Amino acid sequence: MMSKQGAALQTYNNELVKCIEELCSKRDEVNRQVQQEEEEKARLQHDIRILTEKLSRVNESLARRLASRAELDRTIAETEAAYMKILESSQALLSVLKKETGNLARATDPRGVHKDH
Template identity: 90%
Template sequence: MTQQGAALQTYNNELVKCIEELCFKRDELNRQIQQEEEEKSRLQHDIRILTEKLSRVNESLARRLAARADFDRTIAETEAAYMKILRALRHYSVC
């Protein structure tokens, strides 16, 4: 019976060792999960900040593009009027 008791004790020790190893692996996995959750949270925060920043830049860019278009139109109209004045002056000079 002592042989069976010794075998039982060996199995018991091995089982305890396996459980301890599983607990260690679980704890390590929990640590990794926590790190990734923290990284995910940081990344989501960064995405929110960058999305807001992108929105502001897009709005500013749209305003600037519209202002540039206004300048382009004003310049084109002014150049056209100036060319008419020059042609009129040449016409009167020739006559």
């Protein structure tokens, strides 16, 4: 009777040891996966930090360039407006000069002088 119980106990013991070994093996596998993912997480956080710094630098540069472009747009618009005023003034001046030249030509035309006599 005792030897039968002893044999059963031995069987249970063997199975328990086997189960514990399987659980330990599974735990080792999960632990290995955890380490891999922790390493990947660290790598990704490092990449994010680098990309965040790059993004910040690009945003600063972009803001400066946008301000620069806006300033250039304003300067171009003001210059073009001033140039158009110069063109209009030149046109007006030319008209006045042509009129005056015409008047002078009539006044100094000998035929015009003879007509007055």
